[in-house]
Amino acid sequence: MTFTVGYVTHWNMVSPSFMYVISNKTIKKLSVTCLNCRYYGTVPRNISFDTPNVVDFNYSDYLRRESPQCHLDSLAKATLDLHFFEDDKRADVTDLISGLHNVKTLHLTSSTVEVISVCCKGGLPVFNNLVDLVFSSKKEGWKVLLPLLIERSPNLKNLVLSTTSVIKMLSIMKCQGYPSEMKHIRYLLVNMECLEVVKVYVAAEMDDTKKMQLTEDLLKFPAASSKLKIQVM
Incomplete structure (x- = not known):
């Protein structure tokens, strides 16, 4: 009905x-x-x-x-x-x-x-x-x-x-590096042509090894902006 x-x-x-x-x-x-x-x-x-x-x-x-x-x-x-x-x-x-x-x-x-x-x-x-x-x-x-x-x-x-909106900076808080999170971050990088800086703040419980792996994975993602810089914090 x-x-x-x-x-x-x-x-x-x-x-x-x-x-x-x-x-x-x-x-x-x-x-x-x-x-x-x-x-x-x-x-x-x-x-x-x-x-x-x-x-x-x-x-x-x-x-x-x-x-x-x-x-x-x-x-x-x-x-x-x-x-x-x-x-x-x-x-x-x-x-x-x-x-x-x-x-x-x-x-x-x-x-x-x-x-x-x-x-x-x-x-x-x-x-x-x-x-x-x-x-x-x-x-x-x-x-x-x-x-x-x-x-x-x-x-x-x-x-x-x-x-x-013309977005030049994007901050992502408490990132765990889960596949679902990475999928959405990748989507944003591919579709935001004016993006210059992405700051990814990792969850407090993430150790240095996982943080390094997260950084490597993020840097492999394609991006629409040639000026893009990714900072993992």
């Missing part, structure tokens, strides 16, 4: 904290778009999702002060398109992002990356099932969020990065 929702909410002086609840035990695919409020002068309201069998979730919305409550235990694929409402950055999306922790394929739009970078105040959950990540960004916030997402996604296999 597929369920699509698109609505415009209107300001209600009697009940300004009105909440929408989408609750269904059989929906498999859920698409919710709540972006019209900006054009109709209305105020975004709180929304919650009680849809434990949804496997495909597409959500476009403006932020609220309170994060949506999510019951999405069966989630396999999610696309988030979140926006600040009138540049209000006091919201918190921690509960929403935590509700996606079982997802296998995650697509974050550029505006969503900015929102999460600023408003996921409780920190990111561990995405143990996340295999495919599509990550888009036009602003600087991605440089903070992407390393955190990679760190929190131990089984990530495929990373698609789309950014218009």
